[in-house]
Amino acid sequence: MQPDWLSPDVVDLAAVRRWGSDAGLEGPITDVSRIGGGTQNVVLRLRWDGRDLVLRRPPEHPRASSNDALLREMRMLSALAGSDVPHPGYVAGCTDTDVLGGVVFYLMEAVDGDNPGVEVGEPYRSDAAARHAAGLDTAAALARLASVDHEAVGLTGVGRPEGFLERQVPRWTKHLTSYEDIPGYPGGLLPHVDALARWLEEHRPPDAPPGIVHGDYHLNNVLLSRDSPGVAAVVDWEMTTIGDPLLDLGWLLVTWPSPGAEPPTGAALAALGDLPDPDELVAHYGTVSDRDLSAVDWYTVLAGLKFAIVIEGTHARAMAGQADPAVGQRLHESAVAALEKVAAIAGS
Template sequence: MPSAVVQPEWLDVRLVDVAAVQRWGVAAGLPDAPIEDVRRIGGGTQNVVLRLAWGDRDLVLRRPPEHLRTSSNTALRREMRVLAALAGSDVPHPSLVAGCDDEAVLGGAVFYLMEAVDGSNPGDSLSALYRGSSMARHAAALDTAAALARLAAVDHEAVGLGGLGRPDGFLARQVPRWLDLLASYGQPSGAGLPHIDALAEWLTAHMPTGSRPGIVHGDYHLNNVLLDDESPRVAAIVDWEMCTIGDPLLDLGWLLVTWPGGGGNPVTGDAIATLGGLPGPDELIAHYAARSDRDLSAIGWYTVLAGLKLAIVIEGTHVRALAGKADLTTGRRLHDAAVDLLDRAAAIAGV
């Protein structure tokens, strides 16, 4: 029998049953040791992320949101697969410890355990290294582009991710796919987003040709990286639930359209942006280009697509908030951010 565990009073057993997690873990080969110091940590608005001590190991548990959607478990399974595939690569990422594909363990949700990564989240709080040095902030910010170039260089076929997505026609599918998602939200939420039709027309008319497939993180921005607290670099890229195989330049566009300093409602990186010293978009592009053989001549197009896509994705939280399935304050904040993203995209496209 595994060691006895105590369910934290604040943690709903229907969300994460700690005893059930321990029983599964011991059966999966983890040590028969107490699970202690369980605490919730930031992990975006979509998933439940817990940090815990499993014996002498510092781990993180990640499961889908409380209100499961049809794609929730599929997304977590994708994360497990990607993290396992990246083991041994030069892409900074949390190491996968074990994944639970059995939905019965947590009442319908799959989940996984990964090694905890200590570091600063640029959107939340920063260590003394970054608070005290604009040079460190600048260097670490540039490394977000370098880390992305390393991800784009991974041979997805060689690491076993050949079937993760459908790279053929990836760019052509983007606009219809995200417009369909927006339409599925219904009224009145979608009606409050500007520039949608004009951006869709511009993107369709200016789509690049001949893109080379690779791993796409799908949600790459400052709030989804952890910066090393000892040296100015990216310690880990996190939140892989939107990962696929497609055109990796969409990730660079995503980083650019969410980059602090674009005016309006801040999208990401509040903590580091407040202190300043960040490189501008042109410097990020040059830093990426120096480490990649990809053609960046159409990077404006990818940035516009990223703005449209991310705006529609985060508007989904607003929709769920209006339905009582997410925090209303968070939903309204993300709606404002979606409007700002679309304004930025329209300015780049000139529509």
């Protein structure tokens, strides 16, 4: 039955059920609830054919690239099956855009775990050692992802790994400039951008062996196990590609909570304290991965620049009346804080 709060124009459960019968899923769809909200992907938790599943489709007002992003997610999760990377199990995907009125969607196994950005339970609330171990495992899980042979698991042709690092600064500074086309956004509101861009170009490390890049790896995009301290699943794969996996490590470091500062991610876990510091994360990553970590500061600075530019987009849209002003201002402040953080690393 279609819940009153869920418009059939967003997810028509009857259409999904008809599609599912061809995919081997039988019986009614029940216990439907929405996870998250806003302008991000539509994510529903539901029960179907005796299984707890999650359905993901693009936002209610999809962007031109939304279907491609979901198709990448499908391919990535399918490829990771059987690996030691903690991830939701891929169940089935629909590439026929006629089923849901113009968008693709897919189903994955629901993962019971705590989101560190929202709320954590036991063992994390009462055990400092558990919090510290879970923090370290975010680095270990990322290192395991970087160790996957992407060609062996069928991901040849995903992304453009050749010249990946060389493209990053021009791509993201151009992306920031594009916000000036949004009505009401004057541009020039982020500090240090030009100096950081120059520093990154002057200190770019040699190309490393390509691998899987999650693209948005931080505490809000992992679920922590409720059985033992560690990562139960890495989620939200919409920015995944093949490139230099150390950019993910830089992203984790630049978004990692700092004592005495507003945490950009992982607020619920960070409030309890006793997390590893960035140096511990890098060292623990190195116990799992054989990648050269000598230029980790460079990757952290690049991640900070990219992170700031990405989230500034919401601020730009808010100034045009296209997003919540309070959210836009909060993300702008986070963008500025990230740039200040990496400017100190780069000496800018």
